[in-house]
Amino acid sequence: MKSAVIVFPGSNCDRDVAVALEQSTGRAPVMHWHGDPQLPDVDLIVLPGGFSYGDYLRAGAMAAHATSVMPTVVERARKGVRVLGICNGFQVLTEAGLLPGALMRNTNLSYVCRDVWLRVENNRTPFTEGYGLAQVVRIPVAHHDGNYYADDATLKHLADKDRVAFRYCDRDGGFRAPDNPNGSRDNIAGIFNESGTVLGLMPHPERLADPRLGGTDGRPMFDALARALG
């Protein structure tokens, strides 16, 4: 499997996800600078975490609308190339219109940086088939703008079409308000596009993909992608 990590000014999880990808695929991803529209042919494009353009205007807005590479990313995504957006990458995907809704300031106005519990809501995609349905996994979040908002019709559509990938939950997979770290509607932590080929999520699976980092619940995502994409 060939992968590329898009590097924006202000990305800071690009190397973390590169390590996780290489660990699972045996092959280092291409680190692709945002200013170069000539993106190599790859099976997976990753938009990493960080603070592209210092979150100016809105988190992810500048990266989505004002970089040479994004029109190519959007075009590849529409052709079915897998795209994974983590944290700032999720914000970029919503701003670019590849995923519905928006990520707003956390309702408690705090930067939240801690491990959270997530319930796997759909495990029939190349991103999530390494998990069991309704499995509860522990993955860190680190964000100020992770409060997922979409209107009622969009939320219903996402639920009806099984497009929610992960929901914030308690340790047992239940939903109590304190287990929602940012105020996201319907406890949404990650969603797919219509065809299940694009995933955006606020938590950072790449940060818990090695036992030396204190956990491996993030690793099955990269292992599954490696299996699915060859």
Add this chain to the structure above:
Amino acid sequence: METGPVKAKVHVTLKSGVLDPQGKAVQNALTGLGFGGVDSVRQGKYIELDLEETDAERARESVDAMCRQLLANTVIENYHIDIEG
């Protein structure tokens, strides 16, 4: 009628129904400071653009496109444009 270069003033605000936790915090702070009677606070952005365009209508069309493509996220935000000649 063409005048001189045009200034555009853009206000970007959250749509009604979209929670504004920052506005809520500001409201609570105002109440804490003793300013009673503030029923709600909505926080937004103000963007000023100096344009080379001298025609107000063309300027408005151009800024409207800027708002839709970049300056506002119309999933959660409304925008209002004032053109000053």
